[in-house]
Amino acid sequence: MKVTIKLFATLRRDRFDTQVFQFEDDTTIYDILDKLNIRTEDAAIVFLNGKHAELEQKLSDGDIVSIFPPIGGG
Amino acid sequence: MDAHNILDYLRENAIDGVLSHKIIEYAVNVTKLSFQEVERISLANGLIPKRYVRNQRLIKPAEQLTLLNSCVSVVGCGGLGGYTIEMLARLGVGHLICIDPDYFREEDLNRQRFCNLKTLGQPKAEVIKEELKSINPAVVVKAHTTSFLPEIGETLLEGAQVVIDALDSFEARTDLAETCKRLSIPFVHGAIAGWYGQVSVQDLESSKLIALFRSSCGKRELQKELGNPSFAPPFISAIQVAETIKILLNRSTAILSDRLFFCDLLTISFEIGHL
Numbered sequence: 001m002k003v004t005i006k007l008f009a010t011l012r013r014d015r016f017d018t019q020v021f022q023f024e025d026d027t028t029i030y031d032i033l034d035k036l037n038i039r040t041e042d043a044a045i046v047f048l049n050g051k052h053a054e055l056e057q058k059l060s061d062g063d064i065v066s067i068f069p070p071i072g073g074g
Numbered sequence: 075m076d077a078h079n080i081l082d083y084l085r086e087n088a089i090d091g092v093l094s095h096k097i098i099e100y101a102v103n104v105t106k107l108s109f110q111e112v113e114r115i116s117l118a119n120g121l122i123p124k125r126y127v128r129n130q131r132l133i134k135p136a137e138q139l140t141l142l143n144s145c146v147s148v149v150g151c152g153g154l155g156g157y158t159i160e161m162l163a164r165l166g167v168g169h170l171i172c173i174d175p176d177y178f179r180e181e182d183l184n185r186q187r188f189c190n191l192k193t194l195g196q197p198k199a200e201v202i203k204e205e206l207k208s209i210n211p212a213v214v215v216k217a218h219t220t221s222f223l224p225e226i227g228e229t230l231l232e233g234a235q236v237v238i239d240a241l242d243s244f245e246a247r248t249d250l251a252e253t254c255k256r257l258s259i260p261f262v263h264g265a266i267a268g269w270y271g272q273v274s275v276q277d278l279e280s281s282k283l284i285a286l287f288r289s290s291c292g293k294r295e296l297q298k299e300l301g302n303p304s305f306a307p308p309f310i311s312a313i314q315v316a317e318t319i320k321i322l323l324n325r326s327t328a329i330l331s332d333r334l335f336f337c338d339l340l341t342i343s344f345e346i347g348h349l
Contacts, residue, residue: 069267
């Protein structure tokens with residue numbers, strides 16, 4: 001299945017902005033973080049097709065996953 | 075002129091329904107009413123203080139009166155809080171509760187609206203209360219130089235119709251968002267780090283932001299790595315204030331309720347998703 005990954009802010013460093021990947025069935029968001037070497041503590045928010053998703057969520061063909069780092073300054 | 079016939083004076087001295095600050099100030103001095111009371115009498119009778127003329131078309135006279143009677147609490151008076159409070163005061167929100175235990179430091183000079191060489195070392199909330207007198211004396215400000223703690227949350231936020239998050243940690247945000255939910259107060263979240271910022275709104279029924287904050291506690295917050303430059307706070311503050319005004323004026327369209335707006339000022343791009 002094809003999944004589009006969008007990274008934001010510093011997660012783009014040494015990676016990419018947007019890229020389409022080919023994954024095996026049953027791949028989860030957590031698997032993607034692992035594959036991209038993104039630590040869970042560096043990913044505060046994950047949207048799956050524009051909606052909040054848990055890391056255990058399995059993906060489907062055509063999904064778009066957006067990953068944001070923790071931003072907490074005021 | 076006294077408090078009874080002040081309206082006659084205001085009507086006689088209005089030009090095309092608009093009152094200059096000089097006329098309002100004279101009415102305040104003679105009647106011993108407050109600026110807010112004189113503005114309330116003016117707006118209730120269709121007379122617009124000149125300071126709000128450029129709010130018009132966007133904000134109708136009756137809505138301007140609604141804002142004057144409204145109360146907003148801004149928790150955190152630093153980067154986001156300073157600009158947020160100034161914008162609310164200029165818009166004419168009549169009651170502001172400013173909460174911050176901290177004082178201005180040299181490293182705040184790069185971005186904090188009320189931090190300058192004269193206010194260094196002074197408590198942020200108190201400085202802002204004083205400074206707002208010269209921006210809009212009709213605004214009644216309560217300054218609390220204490221940390222926001224859930225145990226005293228109800229007392230600190232008493233009267234607030236909207237609470238604006240201008241804090242700088244997920245732990246404090248969790249406490250504040252939970253308190254707002256418990257007290258049924260809409261909560262407008264904002265946060266910044268380097269080139270990046272985000273805004274969201276928690277309405278009365280939702281707990282999604284609380285869940286997000288809880289899960290973010292202990293994570294590596296980006297601002298500790300990137301710092302906060304001068305342009306990020308006013309940008310995010312402006313969105314927080316726009317959302318707040320829509321809530322106060324009951325204009326429910328496009329409110330970021332349960333949605334997160336994330337912006338990247340480095341590439342000038344943004345993303346909105348549902349929490």
